[in-house]
Amino acid sequence: MDFSQQIAQYIVTGLTIGAIYAIVAMGFNIIHNATGIVNFAQCEFISLGGMFMYSLVVLFKVNPMISFFISMAGVAIIGALIEIGPIRHARSKEIIVLIFLTIGLSEVLRGTAQEVWGTDNVGVPAFSGENPIHLLGGGTIVPQHIWVFAITVLVMLMLHYFFKKTLMGKAMRATSVNRRAAALVGISVNRIILFSFAFSGALGAVAGIIIAPISTTSYDTGIMLGLKGFAAAILGGYGNFAGAILGGVILGLLESLGAGLISSQYKDAIAFFVLLLVLFLKPAGIMGYGEAERV
Amino acid sequence: MLKIDGISSHYSGVQALDEIFLALAEGEILALVGGNGAGKTTLLNLISGIIRPSRGKIVFKGKNIVSFSPEKIVELGIIQVPEGRHLFGPLTVRENLELGAYRRRGKRNKKKISEDFKYILQLFPVLEKRLNQRAETLSGGEQQMLAIGRGLMGKPVLLLLDEPSLGLAPLVVQEIISVIERLRKEGTTILLVEQNARAALRISDRAYVLKTGKIQLQGKASDLLEDEEVKRAYLGQDS
Numbered sequence A: 001m002d003f004s005q006q007i008a009q010y011i012v013t014g015l016t017i018g019a020i021y022a023i024v025a026m027g028f029n030i031i032h033n034a035t036g037i038v039n040f041a042q043c044e045f046i047s048l049g050g051m052f053m054y055s056l057v058v059l060f061k062v063n064p065m066i067s068f069f070i071s072m073a074g075v076a077i078i079g080a081l082i083e084i085g086p087i088r089h090a091r092s093k094e095i096i097v098l099i100f101l102t103i104g105l106s107e108v109l110r111g112t113a114q115e116v117w118g119t120d121n122v123g124v125p126a127f128s129g130e131n132p133i134h135l136l137g138g139g140t141i142v143p144q145h146i147w148v149f150a151i152t153v154l155v156m157l158m159l160h161y162f163f164k165k166t167l168m169g170k171a172m173r174a175t176s177v178n179r180r181a182a183a184l185v186g187i188s189v190n191r192i193i194l195f196s197f198a199f200s201g202a203l204g205a206v207a208g209i210i211i212a213p214i215s216t217t218s219y220d221t222g223i224m225l226g227l228k229g230f231a232a233a234i235l236g237g238y239g240n241f242a243g244a245i246l247g248g249v250i251l252g253l254l255e256s257l258g259a260g261l262i263s264s265q266y267k268d269a270i271a272f273f274v275l276l277l278v279l280f281l282k283p284a285g286i287m288g289y290g291e292a293e294r295v
Numbered sequence B: 001m002l003k004i005d006g007i008s009s010h011y012s013g014v015q016a017l018d019e020i021f022l023a024l025a026e027g028e029i030l031a032l033v034g035g036n037g038a039g040k041t042t043l044l045n046l047i048s049g050i051i052r053p054s055r056g057k058i059v060f061k062g063k064n065i066v067s068f069s070p071e072k073i074v075e076l077g078i079i080q081v082p083e084g085r086h087l088f089g090p091l092t093v094r095e096n097l098e099l100g101a102y103r104r105r106g107k108r109n110k111k112k113i114s115e116d117f118k119y120i121l122q123l124f125p126v127l128e129k130r131l132n133q134r135a136e137t138l139s140g141g142e143q144q145m146l147a148i149g150r151g152l153m154g155k156p157v158l159l160l161l162d163e164p165s166l167g168l169a170p171l172v173v174q175e176i177i178s179v180i181e182r183l184r185k186e187g188t189t190i191l192l193v194e195q196n197a198r199a200a201l202r203i204s205d206r207a208y209v210l211k212t213g214k215i216q217l218q219g220k221a222s223d224l225l226e227d228e229e230v231k232r233a234y235l236g237q238d239s
Ligand SMILES: Nc1ncnc2c1ncn2[C@@H]1O[C@H](COP(=O)(O)OP(=O)(O)OP(=O)(O)O)[C@@H](O)[C@H]1O
Pocket: B011, B012, B015, B016, B034, B035, B036, B037, B038, B039, B040, B041, B042, B043, B083, B195
């Protein structure tokens, strides 16, 4: 393989992982915009998505397509339950207290997952086989990467449509801008928050499901992916949706190129170093412009 | 239609309203006048369920709504146009209006909502050119019109207007007042809060004067316009 082919390979890998970060970042953003909190249980949504998929497809031999949707729905329900129970009934509504609460919930979910599935990394079959496809110019790409791209693009388009065209999406944006005004037009802020948790659960699950055939999955795969997704969200401008995509892609590319060209030892360090640098130069993130709308 | 029955309210222990009694009949414009900090906004927020009273009842069409959530109160058709407008700034003018009709969501109302949309653009023609602009880019007067328009999109049974003329140029104030008069002719019941007492009293049927959390005076708006005390305290010397 010559150098340019190698670079192309790194870029494909970087974009794939970047797409995952972008979806995870969206999940963080949706809950943030509804509630003002950072939901660290987002990490567990990713692991659970992967593990549900594994159980259904591998253990119970359910059709992958059906498994995909069941896993998504399952994690969405867990997201909703987290909100209906502990988050909604927390005595304190202080943001910082609620954030710690999500860290606690994250621990509980991970512990439970460990009890259920153990600590082994398990594989999930690729959606359409493993045979690499040859690209123009000589590089190759495994089909699962294409699935990741296609599903990510589809998710982003659906999110865009949802937030720009549907009344529910507009109500969610309205609530994030001004809660009191939202209540005064009859929007149930509680219902929006509930929906945000379910929605983020589904998004986290999608990320966990589509990456599982590439990198295997386990009860705690979501931690690193979740933290990187969180970093992508900050990089792009926390709460900003275009920023989440940009942040995800930048982070994914840097990581992959850094690992390939410098050393895979520094993979994570490179990503976080760039994050620190951007925050130092532009604390609001790349797309952050203070009070402007984030969707 | 609406009865405020012995409402008291506190902000962390400090009393803002002290045993308010107030009644509003269907089709009426009732003005609530009073100086800064009298408790006018507090009363509207109590009616809208944004804050809870420490004592008393709020009865709307025979039902005590005092413990209802804000969205449930909006569902009953009690719609507040808040002081300071509280628009959805980064959303477009069109989106703000659409969200005003949130309580009527669902297929059945689609046609009616689009008729009301046209009606509001006819009330406030300046908004038409601005439909795809972000609400926060509008001038103060335009923002107030949008706030009222958003309120009207909810088809209010009872409209609560909190200082709609605050900080606006006289011509814009005139425009807003004529819209309120038009709404009255069409039968909307309105509770109008104003510091601009003269304008408010001129277009209202009855009025209450609120001072430091207590009802000081009440009566027919035309009588209050002639009342010596009201003239001195709220209408300035030039009346
Ligand atoms: N959120 C709040 N927290 C504490 N005190 C408040 C709060 N809102 C209002 N108050 C106090 O309650 C009293 C009544 O205020 P309110 O806003 O109802 O008056 P207002 O008649 O609407 O005045 P204005 O004409 O200035 O709008 C004032 O003394 C005010 O300082």
